[in-house]
Amino acid sequence: MLEMRKVTRRFGGNVAVKNVELDIPNGQMVGVIGRSGAGKSTLLRMINRLIDPSEGVIKFSGVEVSALRGAKLRAWQRDCAMIFQQFNLVPRLDVLTNVLLGRLNHRSTALNLMGIFSDAERASAIAALERLGIAQAALQRAGTLSGGQQQRVAIARALMQQPKVILADEPIASLDPMNAKIVMDSLADINRREGITVVTNLHTLDTARNYCERVVGMAAGEVVFDGPAEDLTTEAVRMIYGAVSDGSDISEEITSTSIDTRRPKVKASTASLEPALAGF
Numbered sequence: 001m002l003e004m005r006k007v008t009r010r011f012g013g014n015v016a017v018k019n020v021e022l023d024i025p026n027g028q029m030v031g032v033i034g035r036s037g038a039g040k041s042t043l044l045r046m047i048n049r050l051i052d053p054s055e056g057v058i059k060f061s062g063v064e065v066s067a068l069r070g071a072k073l074r075a076w077q078r079d080c081a082m083i084f085q086q087f088n089l090v091p092r093l094d095v096l097t098n099v100l101l102g103r104l105n106h107r108s109t110a111l112n113l114m115g116i117f118s119d120a121e122r123a124s125a126i127a128a129l130e131r132l133g134i135a136q137a138a139l140q141r142a143g144t145l146s147g148g149q150q151q152r153v154a155i156a157r158a159l160m161q162q163p164k165v166i167l168a169d170e171p172i173a174s175l176d177p178m179n180a181k182i183v184m185d186s187l188a189d190i191n192r193r194e195g196i197t198v199v200t201n202l203h204t205l206d207t208a209r210n211y212c213e214r215v216v217g218m219a220a221g222e223v224v225f226d227g228p229a230e231d232l233t234t235e236a237v238r239m240i241y242g243a244v245s246d247g248s249d250i251s252e253e254i255t256s257t258s259i260d261t262r263r264p265k266v267k268a269s270t271a272s273l274e275p276a277l278a279g280f
């Protein structure tokens with residue numbers, strides 16, 4: 001169970017996430033929706049501890065993950081894989097190595113620096129790529145793949161972490177409908193078959209309705225809806241998106257968050273991996 005108690009995050013005077021209370025049982029597939037700026041990314045990033053809450057407590061299986069430091073924090077970040085809108089692969093490395101990077105937190109620094117992966121690790125990386133239908137691209141440089149293929153590689157890398165939770169921050173916002181479907185189908189399959197909890201930010205209502213048993217709606221940092229997708233009535237949608245009528249005025253423009261130039265975000269870039277990548 002993932003528990004959030006009165007979780008708040010401020011950026012200066014701006015409250016990005018406010019008093020969020022959520023209990024997410026293991027194995028649930030949860031979609032987080034809301035307008036651009038509602039606090040969805042900040043919420044996910046706090047769970048993974050890419051950013052810290054200003055107040056409140058986040059627990060997983062009874063452990064206060066919001067208080068972890070050092071090796072225990074790295075272990076949590078291994079258990080809690082993150083998928084990003086912009087994939088965050090290392091473009092100059094081949095696909096197989098990118099997937100193997102999912103093992104970095106399982107291994108000693110020395111082995112990482114030498115860039116040595118075992119045969120078993122390579123075999124499971126190939127198996128993960130096969131599962132995502134892109135094993136044929138294993139030796140291609142990641143930067144040469146299409147967006148949809150790159151996101152599938154990112155999911156394969158997440159699988160290599162053997163996570164308990166997958167957090168996906170707008171995983172399909174940069175993809176065309178066909179690739180978006182492949183990526184969402186893959187996440188749903190992983191959720192169902194492995195029982196891995198999936199929490200995903202989504203910018204279209206339809207996707208949340210189609211894939212997520214539970215939908216959390218955020219507005220101005222607060223959770224304003226939390227329930228099964230079928231309870232997403234027009235009234236609920238209006239509360240989440242702040243629309244004025246029957247919801248017919250909810251356009252792609254206000255639900256889409258794929259283009260946002262308002263401010264720089266704290267990105268989990270591959271820069272943090274660079275020391276460990278020295279041997280590759």
Ligand SMILES: Nc1ncnc2c1ncn2[C@@H]1O[C@H](COP(=O)(O)OP(=O)(O)OP(=O)(O)O)[C@@H](O)[C@H]1O
Pocket residue numbers: 011014015016034035036037038039040041042043257260262263264265266
């Ligand atoms: N690193 C940051 N520094 C300052 N303000 C930030 C930072 N990250 C987020 N914010 C602010 O926090 C609020 C919530 O942003 P957040 O990115 O979590 O929203 P979101 O719902 O994910 O929207 P989007 O999908 O457009 O990213 C916004 O007002 C945003 O400007």
